[in-house]
Amino acid sequence: MTKRRSPWLRLTALLIYGFLYAPILVLIIFAFNASRTNIIFKGVIAEQGPYRLEQDVVQSAPCGPFHWFCQLPNNRELVNAARNTLVIAFTSTLAATIIGTMAALALQRYHFPLKTFSEVSLYIPIVIPEIVMGISVLTLFSAVFSYLNTALPAASRLSLGLGTVIVSHIAFSVPFVALVVRARLHGFDRSVEEAAMDLGANEWITFWRVTLPLIAPGVLSGALLAFTLSLDDFIITFFTTGPGATTLPIYVYGLLRRITTPELNALSTLWILIVFTALSVSQLLQRRSA
């Protein structure tokens, strides 16, 4: 017997999803807008052909409806920002995944002095406002740099840039990775590790052949979470970035203060696609491992 659900429940669900996704849908539709000013939707670019503009409305373009997507690679600043974003995301994800996994393993299996303290302090970055974290990393970098730079030759002075952004991204990603991996470790049966050692595998081989494969879904979904967090981050990046280290969120924010073109929507659409894929994969991995 199937349970009869109230139609109201369905309606509420629809409304919630509508509320969540309507803006995104609009954003995606506007990525195909023929109007260059992107204030009113003037239909999609219907024709494929040589670029033709009439009264700020694109009549035809080589890529047809995908005109604004095709424009993206021509924007040097944007390409640069995208490259920075990816470099930051990949490096910080890699580092955060390793550190977060190690932290989760240590918290899971060892007892040490101040364990509760280290556990709580690990998760603090998740709960404190991002702006506080941004200010605190900036303060730290300034303090350390001003101290070190007095000792360093002028040519190798330290300053804000890709490096500082990466470090701060690692800092805020580690807790998330640790949290996800710990969830996976919950109920992890250590006797399989003992079995491996019993059969002649030392600690290192046991980790690679038994522990890691078994917690891999958790590690991967932690990594994907860290990756999307890094891609999206604005506030902390804003505080720690320097010249030449502009990321996509920072770049887009800068554009918004000038004028918005459908190009921006095209970029956002791609972005949503990447993040959505990463999150779906992460969810799938967690589900399958459960």
Place this chain on the structure above:
Amino acid sequence: MAEFAVELRDVSKRFPGPSGEIVNAVREVTLQIKDGEFFSMLGPSGCGKTTSLRMIAGFELPTSGEVYIHGKPMGQTPPYQRPVNTVFQNYALFPHMTIGENVGFGLEMKGVPKAQRTARVQQALAMVRLPGYEARRSRQMSGGQQQRVALARALVNHPEVLLLDEPLGALDFKLRKEMQLELKRLQREVGITFVYVTHDQEEALTMSDRIAVMSGGRVLQVGPAFEIYERPNCRFVADFIGESNFLDATVQDVQGPTATVTLTGGLTVYANTDLSLTRGQAVTVAVRPEKVGLRPYEGAQNAFPGRVEEIVYIGTDTHYSVMLNGDQRLRVREQNEDPYSRPLANPGDAVTVYFDQAAARVLTE
């Protein structure tokens, strides 16, 4: 090669307890396990069986004392350098590997070439009656099959000693009986020393060459099944293995193996002893219910009148609870030989209980 496969000398293990206290899991245990022996450690939950086994395997290090394997002191040797393999209670198969990879893991670690490995894995799986299961995964197999894979995974390495921690604990009764025989067969076939942990006395009695009975972290008695059952050295062993009546008594006289004791109610009992007793010493007399009868027989040194209080029918046997005139209660077990299983006496009936001097054993601990 040393005389003993495994030797524990004065081994103790203390754990920090949950609220800062110290848990004495194993206390000054000394054991000598012979080469090729099927040796069981038997005891109630929490008596330190697993901890002892884990110290032999190297998963725990003794707080004091030393573990020797074939005469070599193990010291801090990690598990992967000890010539022993373990069959875990929950099997601990690698869920991300096939059965073939599971069984071949130990050989792979030893660097045995692939072709040879495949052959030996095949052989090991055949030995545990799971031929051709290489490509399966552990979750596609029943508990009994997983158990056998765990066994194959350990035995394929030809360890000097195989450690088994309640390997049949998770199986149902029928399968358990089957696996007991199978384990015994395997042990005879491969001739490896088995150290077998169980809390099931029947399992220990049927399978083992020798048994160590443990309680509270200590080994109370070591010996073959017959000896443990027939000549328990303390009240705990007499009670834990099988059933026993315990009668409080005072020593009257000792003549060779015969002790004459007086029960607290005034009855005089003749019992066997190998202890040096002194007159007036307070002792316990242990008598197995099945060695006491309600039918008179020639030559019974002990015969006491009493009254039946209660009878319990248990199929093959009937239990009679008899209150002796001297105010001590004795459980009597009689086989239901009568075709209609008619009881020998009913509650309230006056009866006489008979038992041999050899059926009564004097215990001081």
